[in-house]
Amino acid sequence: MPTRYANIVGWGMYTPQRVIPNAELAQQVNTSDEWIVARTGIRKRRIVGSAENNSQMATDAGRAALQKAGVHPRELDLIIVATSSGDHITPPVSSLVQHALGARDVPAFVLTTGCTGFIYALATAHQFIAAGTYENVLVIGVEIISRWLDWSDRATCVLFGDGAGAVLLQATEEECGVLSFELGSDGGNAGHLIVPAGGSAMPTTHETLNNGLNNLYMNGREVFKFATRVLGRALRRTIAKAGLTKEDIDLFIPHQANKRIIDSAARQAKLPMEKVFVNIHEYGNTSAASIPIALCEALEGGRAGPGNVLAFVAFGAGLTWAAAVVKLGTQVWRA
Numbered sequence: 001m002p003t004r005y006a007n008i009v010g011w012g013m014y015t016p017q018r019v020i021p022n023a024e025l026a027q028q029v030n031t032s033d034e035w036i037v038a039r040t041g042i043r044k045r046r047i048v049g050s051a052e053n054n055s056q057m058a059t060d061a062g063r064a065a066l067q068k069a070g071v072h073p074r075e076l077d078l079i080i081v082a083t084s085s086g087d088h089i090t091p092p093v094s095s096l097v098q099h100a101l102g103a104r105d106v107p108a109f110v111l112t113t114g115c116t117g118f119i120y121a122l123a124t125a126h127q128f129i130a131a132g133t134y135e136n137v138l139v140i141g142v143e144i145i146s147r148w149l150d151w152s153d154r155a156t157c158v159l160f161g162d163g164a165g166a167v168l169l170q171a172t173e174e175e176c177g178v179l180s181f182e183l184g185s186d187g188g189n190a191g192h193l194i195v196p197a198g199g200s201a202m203p204t205t206h207e208t209l210n211n212g213l214n215n216l217y218m219n220g221r222e223v224f225k226f227a228t229r230v231l232g233r234a235l236r237r238t239i240a241k242a243g244l245t246k247e248d249i250d251l252f253i254p255h256q257a258n259k260r261i262i263d264s265a266a267r268q269a270k271l272p273m274e275k276v277f278v279n280i281h282e283y284g285n286t287s288a289a290s291i292p293i294a295l296c297e298a299l300e301g302g303r304a305g306p307g308n309v310l311a312f313v314a315f316g317a318g319l320t321w322a323a324a325v326v327k328l329g330t331q332v333w334r335a
């Protein structure tokens with residue numbers, strides 16, 4: 001069997017209608033636009049309203065990716081939804097997305113690794129295609145972290161936003177798609193980024209609600225240290241694994257969590273800032289959706305195009321990290 005690669009042939013995104021600028025949060029908690037911009041790079045974020053939800057955002061982003069590629073939902077072989085915030089604990093949101101897309105009988109599953117979910121899903125989809133199992137795999141990163149936020153906790157509520165991004169991967173013999181990846185996990189530090197209650201370990205009770213245990217807790221400093229420790233290393237190793245050097249990377253698309261963390265990863269991998277894609281000022285940290293949203297904007301804005309080599313890197317709950325080097329095939333067209 002010839003070598004098969006997973007080419008990105010379609011992409012799409014959905015971001016909620018409601019925009020919340022820093023100034024609005026500064027009216028609710030003891031923070032300021034200056035502090036948020038200086039410490040994170042975030043200027044605004046988008047938060048879902050009552051008519052928006054996880055499956056709807058994922059479906060809209062996924063449908064846009066299929067339309068871009070000219071692929072009918074029934075031609076799909078697999079749907080992977082990377083998320084930590086599906087509509088329900090069960091059923092898996094992937095099946096709701098599969099149904100809403102009209103992808104009858106197509107297998108679908110959820111992959112949960114926090115903010116690294118999109119890269120984990122991309123690597124998984126690549127394996128299915130490279131093995132010759134599937135031709136068309138839809139990978140969606142979607143998140144509504146706003147549902148877990150304590151809107152009176154200034155240390156977390158200023159950081160996150162909601163949204164969805166998707167790519168359609170298609171089998172090709174052209175050398176492109178995922179050229180290399182690295183995935184990692186450090187569960188010993190899981191407690192630094194956690195929603196303690198609401199799972200099977202601590203089901204929701206009046207007490208957990210009263211004590212704020214259903215909200216996201218984060219030790220920001222520890223997560224920051226973890227990120228700066230792993231990202232540059234993962235990036236360098238993944239570029240080398242692809243048989244490339246930093247000069248071969250046309251665009252670096254990091255997880256958009258904190259501009260200072262992005263700067264640090266770029267510095268460690270010796271990638272100049274002109275090659276770094278940043279849109280955190282617009283959306284905040286959209287977790288598993290951040291890289292596919294950034295990728296969509298890079299493709300639509302002409303920052304990336306056919307034949308370009310991209311490097312993705314992310315860190316998040318778990319704690320996990322992930323990196324991938326992806327080459328856009330010559331079949332990728334500009335919008």
Ligand code: UT7
Nearest residue numbers: 030031032035039115154155158220221223224257258316
């Ligand atoms: O996708 C993974 C998700 N997680 C992350 O990406 C988080 C990674 N960590 C970070 O991005 C940073 O650690 C934060 C942005 C969360 C915090 O920035 P920092 O520079 O590490 O600040 P800090 O936690 O060291 O806090 C410095 C000060 C503290 O006050 P004191 O103790 O020095 O008086 C905080 O209470 O800043 C205070 N502070 C704030 N002040 C104004 C914390 N949050 C805010 C805020 N506005 N929103």
